[in-house]
Amino acid sequence: MPKFTEQEKEQIRQSLLSKGRELFIQYGLAKTSIDDIVLACGIGKGSFYKFFSSKEELYFAILKNEEEVRETVLNQLFKEELSSKELLSSFFHTSFQFVEENPFLQRVFQNGEHERLIRKLPHEMMAFSEHNMNRGTLAIDTLIERGILPKEDPQVIVGIIKAIMMLRLHKEEIGDELFPKVMEKIIDFIAEGLTKER
Secondary structure (H helix, E strand, C coil), X not given: CCCCCHHHHHHHHHHHHHHHHHHHHHHHHHHCCHHHHHHHHCCCHHHHHHHCCCHHHHHHHHHHHHHHHHHHHHHHHHCCCCCHHHHHHHHHXXXXXXXXXXHHHHHHCCCCHHHHHXXXXXXXXXXXXXXXXXXXXXHHHHHXXXXXXXXXXXXXXXXXXXXXXXXXXXXXXXXXXXXXXXXXHHHHHHHHHHHCCC
């Protein structure tokens, strides 16, 4: 098996992340094989295993990258000078839009892909979920300290954010044309309810 320089290792890793993402979007986790991935990357199967022990591990690495990009986008939002309601509303809209425009993140909760990851990588997924909850709680704590949100349990507010994100799964049931208007109203009502003076 060939020895790779550090630069070659990084190029192969980036290729695996990039080509893997494309294939997972197109075919999903179950229907994408390691053979498909190595063929798209132009590497041998043995080389794949130097980087990832399974296709689920590769999928998980791509998911973590997507979440980091989302966090960067949301952190920029906190720097803007907006009223409490505008900031919270923008936060919800930006989070939702990020998923709406990201075909990989849309796939994560379709066809049992999320459940498959939990089954195959239980410890990693639990740690990832806990990490996201902690980051979300810290962001909410910051908004409470700034007086943007009332002093409530941050985990409840993180739960509200998750619930809004999960509504995307019911887009077809609500109707493609009606769905954006419904989301607009829900986000408006929640932002109003969380930021009104008590």
